[in-house]
Amino acid sequence: MTHLLHRSIHASLPVAVRGEGIHLFDATGKAYIDASGGAAVSCLGHAHPDVLAALHAQLDRIAYAHTGFFTTEVAEELADRLVDDAPEGLDHVYLVSGGSEAVEAALKMARQYFVEKGEPQRRHIIARRQSYHGNTLGALATGGNEWRRAQFKPLLIETHHIDPCYAYRLQMPDESDEAYAARAAGELEAKILKLGADQVIAFVAETVVGATAGAVPPVADYLKRIRAICDKYGVLLILDEVMCGMGRTGTLHACEQDGVSPDIVTIAKGLGGGYQPVGAVLLSKRIFDAFALGSGFFQHGHTYMGHPMAAAAGLAVQTILKRDGLLGNVRAMGNHLETCLVERLGNHRHVGDIRGRGLFRGVELVKDRATKKPFDAGLKLNARIKKEAMTRGLMVYPMGGTIDGQNGDHVLLAPPFIVGKSDVEAIVERLADAIEAAIASV
Ligand SMILES: Cc1ncc(COP(=O)(O)O)c(C=O)c1O
Incomplete structure (x- = not known):
């Protein structure tokens, strides 16, 4: 029972209780890598002592x-x-x-x-x-x-x-x-x-x-x-x-x-x-x-x-x-993120495009790479990816309507500027698994 009018009334949300660096923790103690900075917000990660x-x-x-x-x-x-x-x-x-x-x-x-x-x-x-x-x-x-x-x-x-x-x-x-x-x-x-x-x-x-x-x-x-x-x-x-x-x-x-x-x-x-x-x-x-x-x-x-x-x-x-010279890390880790995304998903038959700059990257999903035909909007592939990612302890920002407000699906990545190489690799691994599980479920 909640008296909050949540964004989505029927969704059941984990309770966030703590943040540290690139992670958020829910009330059960589960950790999530915040690979989207919420919605491209948390650029220094969570609980930065100097802030x-x-x-x-x-x-x-x-x-x-x-x-x-x-x-x-x-x-x-x-x-x-x-x-x-x-x-x-x-x-x-x-x-x-x-x-x-x-x-x-x-x-x-x-x-x-x-x-x-x-x-x-x-x-x-x-x-x-x-x-x-x-x-x-x-x-x-x-x-x-x-x-x-x-x-x-x-x-x-x-x-x-x-x-x-x-x-x-x-x-x-x-x-x-x-x-x-x-x-x-x-x-x-x-x-x-x-x-x-x-x-x-x-x-x-x-x-x-x-x-x-x-x-x-x-x-x-x-x-x-x-x-x-x-x-x-x-x-x-x-x-x-x-x-x-x-x-x-x-x-x-x-x-x-x-x-x-x-x-x-x-x-x-x-x-x-x-x-x-x-x-x-x-x-x-x-x-x-x-x-x-x-x-x-x-x-x-x-x-x-x-x-x-x-x-x-x-x-x-x-x-x-x-x-802390963090713009340098955004460029270096942005390049690494792009490389990892291309290596892991570049040839995936349902990944149409990988794009972006720095630590701001998008992956567009398609039903068919040759024709760029999107998945049926009714399948809500983006919502399935979000769910699968959360299950794997990963926050990403998937959205539908990429093409015209109705059709198309993409995932937006916007990790904190403090990420390191192994964090980036973990993000891409979990994301790829979540995408595959979501597609397998449609
Ligand atoms: C480009 C752009 N402009 C404006 C906004 C609105 O910002 P807010 O949600 O803080 O009102 C957003 C939020 O996502 C955005 O991405």
């Missing part, structure tokens, strides 16, 4: 002060740190409590920017199909996952979607990466021209698509082309790095690897590593200046924004990430 110490110290100093009355040293310090390491041109930070809040703030920021600039007619947001930007109404409307949107459609603001850059499914057999990147980015230009170049506020995209498609990185110079198209029409580029940012792909910001700076970037999960709920929006100087020289404020706000405990978690996690 715990920083949180205890912050609690002893000050737990809460409303941002309408005060600023705090810890929030200022986190903002300084984030700006020091930000993509070029981003020089202010808006602190919130999670990814959806970050996306909501980014959308309103982009709209207010054009109001301040005297272009209030701009009203359209363009994003991509099969993206996920959060579950609050603005973020849900921006996301392009049909299954998540369907029943809430009457409540969603008008948004527009183009195809994602999803090479495995959408690149043509004889098409080069460059030609595909040009074609995929060209969809944005066509959409902007259709809506009216002076009517569009922003284009929103996950640099590496996470939950809905399973670690899908952009191809060739796709993002550079997107940046150029946005610049050509004065449209803002918002990159949602809530899942793929803060080191997950091997660079602090995923877009560094694409040589692109957005006007706004949203971050969350790996920012505080799960030690506190925290997210942030990093915005460019020109957006900040438009506010500063205009109305003088951003018309938004939440009770818990800039929360000192959340800021302390973000600051501690980011300090440790740098101090």
Whole structure:
């Protein structure tokens, strides 16, 4: 009997009682390797002593002060740190409590920017199909996952979607990466021209698509082309790095690897590593200046924004990430993870694609490799894999609807940045066993 409205009412969940390093333990004492960081959150693993110490110290100093009355040293310090390491041109930070809040703030920021600039007619947001930007109404409307949107459609603001850059499914057999990147980015230009170049506020995209498609990185110079198209029409580029940012792909910001700076970037999960709920929006100087020289404020706000405990978690996690050189481990262990996945599953007749960057990897399952036909969605292969993995003491993040919100299955891997070689090997072994058991059960 529970009085909690759980995510799934009929599921029976183990009770998590303790975490240590890459493991979580349930009330029966069973250990699980957290190979998905929950949902790409726990970048330092669990119970990191230095994060715990920083949180205890912050609690002893000050737990809460409303941002309408005060600023705090810890929030200022986190903002300084984030700006020091930000993509070029981003020089202010808006602190919130999670990814959806970050996306909501980014959308309103982009709209207010054009109001301040005297272009209030701009009203359209363009994003991509099969993206996920959060579950609050603005973020849900921006996301392009049909299954998540369907029943809430009457409540969603008008948004527009183009195809994602999803090479495995959408690149043509004889098409080069460059030609595909040009074609995929060209969809944005066509959409902007259709809506009216002076009517569009922003284009929103996950640099590496996470939950809905399973670690899908952009191809060739796709993002550079997107940046150029946005610049050509004065449209803002918002990159949602809530899942793929803060080191997950091997660079602090995923877009560094694409040589692109957005006007706004949203971050969350790996920012505080799960030690506190925290997210942030990093915005460019020109957006900040438009506010500063205009109305003088951003018309938004939440009770818990800039929360000192959340800021302390973000600051501690980011300090440790740098101090311990963990981005190097993300790259090295990311390569090892890719090698192990390819060795163990690369020739599997039901594995269609292995992809991703750093410690952010996706495995897409197919019924038939030659035709890329997915398994029947009714079989819920992804849920079976999750169950088989949990039985084997492994947390991974499988999801269905990979292709179009209904069809397709993938498994997302996002282990903590502290994993070692033998951990990676254990993850791949258990995952491969779970996949095989799940397929055998359908
Ligand atoms: C890319 C992206 N944006 C936004 C969100 C929403 O974040 P939250 O669940 O913290 O609201 C998520 C969560 O998975 C995400 O992956």
